[in-house]
Amino acid sequence: xxxxxxxxxxTIRVQxxxxxxxxxxxxxxxxxxxxxxxxxxxxxxxxxxxxDGSLTYRRSCRHAICGxxxxxxxxxxxxxxNKPLREVLDRKGRATIRPLPYLPIIKDLVVDRSQFWEQYLxxxxxxxxxxxxxxAEFRMTPAEVAALRDAEKCIMCGACYSSCQVVALRQAYVGxxxxxKMYLRVLDPRDSAPEERLVEIGGDDGVYRCxxxxxxxxxxxxxxxxxxxxxxxxxxAQKRAAFxxxxxxxxxxxxxxxxxxxxxxxxxxxxx
Amino acid sequence: xxLTTSEPEIVHDILIVGAGLAGTWxxxxxxxxxxxxxxxxxxLHPLRSHSGAAQGGIAAALNNVRPVAGTGPRGPLEARxxxxxxIDSWELHMFDTIKGSDWLGDQDAIEIMVKEAPEIIYEYEHxxxxxxxxxxxxxxxxxFGGHSAPRASFSADYTGHVLLHTIHEQALRHGVQFxxxxxxxxxxxxxxxxxGLVAMEILSGRLVTMxxxxxxxxxxxxxxxWRITSNATANTGDGVAIAYRAGIxxxxxxxxxxxxxxxxxxxxxxxxxxxxxxxxxxxxxxxRFMEKYAPDKMELAPRDLVSRSEQTEIEEGRGIGxxxxxxxxxxxHLGAEKIMKRLPQVRELALNFAGVDIIEGPAPIQPTAHYSxxxxxxxADGQVIADAExxxxxxxxxxxxxxxxxxxxxxxxxxxxxxDASLFGRRAGKAMAxxxxxGAPLQPVRGKPAEQSAARLAGFMADAPGEPESVAAIADAxxxxxxxxxxxxxxxxRLQRALTDIKALQERFxxxxxxxxxxxxxxxxxxxxxxxxxxxxSEVIVVSGLxxxxxxxxxxxxDFPKRDDxxxxxxxxxxxxxxDGPRLSYKPVTIFWDRYPPQERKY
Numbered sequence: 001x002x003x004x005x006x007x008x009x010x011t012i013r014v015q016x017x018x019x020x021x022x023x024x025x026x027x028x029x030x031x032x033x034x035x036x037x038x039x040x041x042x043x044x045x046x047x048x049x050x051x052d053g054s055l056t057y058r059r060s061c062r063h064a065i066c067g068x069x070x071x072x073x074x075x076x077x078x079x080x081x082n083k084p085l086r087e088v089l090d091r092k093g094r095a096t097i098r099p100l101p102y103l104p105i106i107k108d109l110v111v112d113r114s115q116f117w118e119q120y121l122x123x124x125x126x127x128x129x130x131x132x133x134x135x136a137e138f139r140m141t142p143a144e145v146a147a148l149r150d151a152e153k154c155i156m157c158g159a160c161y162s163s164c165q166v167v168a169l170r171q172a173y174v175g176x177x178x179x180x181k182m183y184l185r186v187l188d189p190r191d192s193a194p195e196e197r198l199v200e201i202g203g204d205d206g207v208y209r210c211x212x213x214x215x216x217x218x219x220x221x222x223x224x225x226x227x228x229x230x231x232x233x234x235x236x237a238q239k240r241a242a243f244x245x246x247x248x249x250x251x252x253x254x255x256x257x258x259x260x261x262x263x264x265x266x267x268x269x270x271x272x
Numbered sequence: 273x274x275l276t277t278s279e280p281e282i283v284h285d286i287l288i289v290g291a292g293l294a295g296t297w298x299x300x301x302x303x304x305x306x307x308x309x310x311x312x313x314x315x316l317h318p319l320r321s322h323s324g325a326a327q328g329g330i331a332a333a334l335n336n337v338r339p340v341a342g343t344g345p346r347g348p349l350e351a352r353x354x355x356x357x358x359i360d361s362w363e364l365h366m367f368d369t370i371k372g373s374d375w376l377g378d379q380d381a382i383e384i385m386v387k388e389a390p391e392i393i394y395e396y397e398h399x400x401x402x403x404x405x406x407x408x409x410x411x412x413x414x415x416f417g418g419h420s421a422p423r424a425s426f427s428a429d430y431t432g433h434v435l436l437h438t439i440h441e442q443a444l445r446h447g448v449q450f451x452x453x454x455x456x457x458x459x460x461x462x463x464x465x466x467x468g469l470v471a472m473e474i475l476s477g478r479l480v481t482m483x484x485x486x487x488x489x490x491x492x493x494x495x496x497x498w499r500i501t502s503n504a505t506a507n508t509g510d511g512v513a514i515a516y517r518a519g520i521x522x523x524x525x526x527x528x529x530x531x532x533x534x535x536x537x538x539x540x541x542x543x544x545x546x547x548x549x550x551x552x553x554x555x556x557x558x559x560r561f562m563e564k565y566a567p568d569k570m571e572l573a574p575r576d577l578v579s580r581s582e583q584t585e586i587e588e589g590r591g592i593g594x595x596x597x598x599x600x601x602x603x604x605h606l607g608a609e610k611i612m613k614r615l616p617q618v619r620e621l622a623l624n625f626a627g628v629d630i631i632e633g634p635a636p637i638q639p640t641a642h643y644s645x646x647x648x649x650x651x652a653d654g655q656v657i658a659d660a661e662x663x664x665x666x667x668x669x670x671x672x673x674x675x676x677x678x679x680x681x682x683x684x685x686x687x688x689x690x691x692d693a694s695l696f697g698r699r700a701g702k703a704m705a706x707x708x709x710x711g712a713p714l715q716p717v718r719g720k721p722a723e724q725s726a727a728r729l730a731g732f733m734a735d736a737p738g739e740p741e742s743v744a745a746i747a748d749a750x751x752x753x754x755x756x757x758x759x760x761x762x763x764x765x766r767l768q769r770a771l772t773d774i775k776a777l778q779e780r781f782x783x784x785x786x787x788x789x790x791x792x793x794x795x796x797x798x799x800x801x802x803x804x805x806x807x808x809x810s811e812v813i814v815v816s817g818l819x820x821x822x823x824x825x826x827x828x829x830x831d832f833p834k835r836d837d838x839x840x841x842x843x844x845x846x847x848x849x850x851x852d853g854p855r856l857s858y859k860p861v862t863i864f865w866d867r868y869p870p871q872e873r874k875y
Binding site: 018019020021036037039048049050052053054056057058059060061062063065066067068082083084086106107110113117121124125126127129133135136137138139140141142145148149152153155156184185188190191257258260261264265266267268269270271 | 316317319320321322324325337349350351354390393394397398399400402403404405406407408409410411412413414415422426427428429430433434437438441442444445475504505506537538540541545548549613614621624625626627742743744745748786787788790791792793794795796799
């Protein structure tokens with residue numbers, strides 16, 4: 001690694017593979033200039049624009065919200081758009097970028113997420129609202145909203161799925177992303193089908209398949225906790241009939257003003 | 273290599289291009305109205321669409337929140353007791369939007385939008401959106417620039433993300449068929465009738481003619497024509513360029529909003545909250561320069577005014593950074609505690625993208641191309657129109673940022689974009705369903721359009737005479753000239769320079785070749801097509817801006833610094849005209865003279 005003021009040269013090793021022509025994946029090396037604000041994605045964009053137009057990867061938003069650019073950098077799944085390059089360079093100024101593991105490779109860093117999306121579809125990710133819908137909003141309490149906050153942040157990037165050893169061994173497992181989505185639905189007071197959902201994910205390839213290895217937590221670029229969500233779903237699955245009764249009862253009052261606790265505050269982020 | 277074309281073609285009742293809020297709402301609404309055979313193409317996976325990047329909120333006069341009595345309009349917010357008088361109304365929302373638009377917005381369309389706004393928020397809520405709430409369970413609302421009441425429903429600072437996932441899930445529930453990572457190459461329009469399109473399956477490189485009774489474009493904005501932009505890399509204005517090539521005029525393309533706080537050199541948006549929480553804008557001399565431009569509102573002045581103030585400092589040599597094109601956004605005086613509590617995402621953004629901790633030092637920022645007000649002319653049902661007389665292009669619809677309806681006129685208010693995309697997407701979906709159910713036929717397609725498209729793409733891989741040009745280098749040069757000459761400040765001289773540059777780049781582009789010659793997932797080819805699009809509509813932006821000798825909203829001409837209603841209270845329509853470049857015509861603005869006559873736009 002050479003130093004020159006604030007910029008220096010880094011060596012980026014990228015796994016290349018086009019299944020139409022290559023027998024197996026190979027690593028190719030590129031040199032790029034790095035400044036303190038260079039991200040891993042910036043390095044890929046520079047290589048593609050100035051050295052090798054055939055380098056293939058997905059990206060779009062550039063700030064960790066669209067979920068396109070999950071890859072494996074130095075053995076760890078991450079989004080590359082908000083990952084500073086300086087954080088992943090070793091002492092010799094090198095970093096290695098590979099596609100998300102365990103998934104079929106389409107080309108270079110682009111993986112086939114079909115199975116990931118099939119599992120997402122399989123759990124019916126959509127809300128199933130009550131038959132009677134009020135003219136205005138359902139009255140969810142701030143506490144009910146807070147319980148869903150983390151699960152709704154999931155950007156479906158696949159970093160957790162592709163780090164999950166259970167997925168690697170058993171493709172029928174629905175996976176951490178789909179179970180986190182189920183947590184979002186099951187715990188939503190507006191959802192009318194918690195019992196059916198808990199039956200579905202209480203089966204062979206659902207919540208009990210998770211071995212609590214915690215890889216998904218380490219991999220998640222949004223710092224979410226699918227394992228904890230799976231734990232909660234396990235508990236609910238064991239008392240699903242009672243939970244469904246509670247839900248039906250809650251929905252009786254869902255269109256009415258929620259009781260306001262004394263000293264209840266406005267949401268903290270209302271000014272932001 | 274040659275790209276393969278495949279027959280038979282794919283046929284749907286309705287085809288939608290773009291799977292953001294506008295496209296997906298259109299699909300859902302048409303499906304709910306009974307159309308079962310709907311296809312939605314997106315060059316990304318639908319959940320990667322740029323609608324998901326919107327942070328702040330979605331506007332509607334719900335009246336759930338008000339400032340505490342006696343604390344003034346910026347006072348602390350409380351839930352409005354349901355029995356108290358409302359403080360907000362669609363009329364107020366309408367006035368704010370018209371004023372924000374600098375009176376270029378069409379008031380009939382704005383009226384539809386603000387009246388239907390509450391309904392669409394409630395629909396989102398019923399479909400599963402997790403909005404923030406006030407204690408009694410109503411949807412919470414925050415303030416936003418240019419809105420005279422707290423009107424923005426929100427989910428923390430990822431509102432667009434939550435809306436996008438919710439609507440996508442519901443479209444899946446209704447059996448809408450998605451074509452993820454399919455790229456629309458050409459629109460087939462003959463005799464003012466849309467017959468379908470040509471698309472490429474990105475995975476295989478296969479080109480297919482797709483026919484439909486109705487086609488909707490919801491393809492998003494065109495901010496990637498500037499070097500500094502908050503837009504996703506996907507926002508290359510594909511839809512507007514494709515429509516333009518098919519003979520559809522483009523409307524008000526000169527109007528592009530520059531947000532004042534994009535990260536220096538990256539353009540990524542730093543939330544409006546940085547200024548809301550009390551951040552200072554400081555120039556290279558350490559001066560808090562907003563004193564000169566807006567002594568009362570200071571940093572809280574409207575977006576376009578702050579962007580122009582920053583740009584003045586930069587152009588007069590008082591910028592920061594190695595090219596002096598930056599400004600400091602200083603939040604250090606807020607202290608670590610407030611920053612950690614109120615601006616954690618902003619801090620993370622600055623750390624990751626600029627290597628700066630805003631607790632310890634100022635963040636470098638600059639104005640960033642943010643929102644495209646112009647686009648494909650359409651009415652409030654999404655029906656695309658071919659001219660100033662309103663002649664419809666039969667079977668073609670548009671909604672969202674690629675469309676110009678025009679509800680934002682010369683400048684959009686924050687939180688009105690999610691509303692526009694959702695609401696007019698839904699209206700267009702309903703209108704297409706009526707169109708189809710009223711017996712619209714599948715129109716015949718002449719010739720072999722997929723083969724024509726394939727021949728055009730083959731040009732990027734053919735042997736070039738002499739040294740081939742680099743697509744990326746041409747795109748860079750275009751973004752540079754747009755940044756310097758068609759940005760926050762424009763003059764006849766600058767725009768002329770941009771036009772000369774664009775013409776030269778278009779010529780160079782004829783010799784551009786790509787390196788990736790494979791069929792499979794060829795992103796090098798996509799970049800070439802996208803760059804062709806940038807070169808095409810950038811010319812329209814510059815020509816339209818050159819003709820408009822006034823300053824209105826986001827279009828600021830330093831050589832014509834005043835708004836000129838006598839001459840320019842009208843929409844620009846740019847028609848494709850072969851090698852001669854765009855031919856301009858004009859269309860009157862719909863104004864309710866008795867209710868909202870033009871006034872000075874003063875904050």
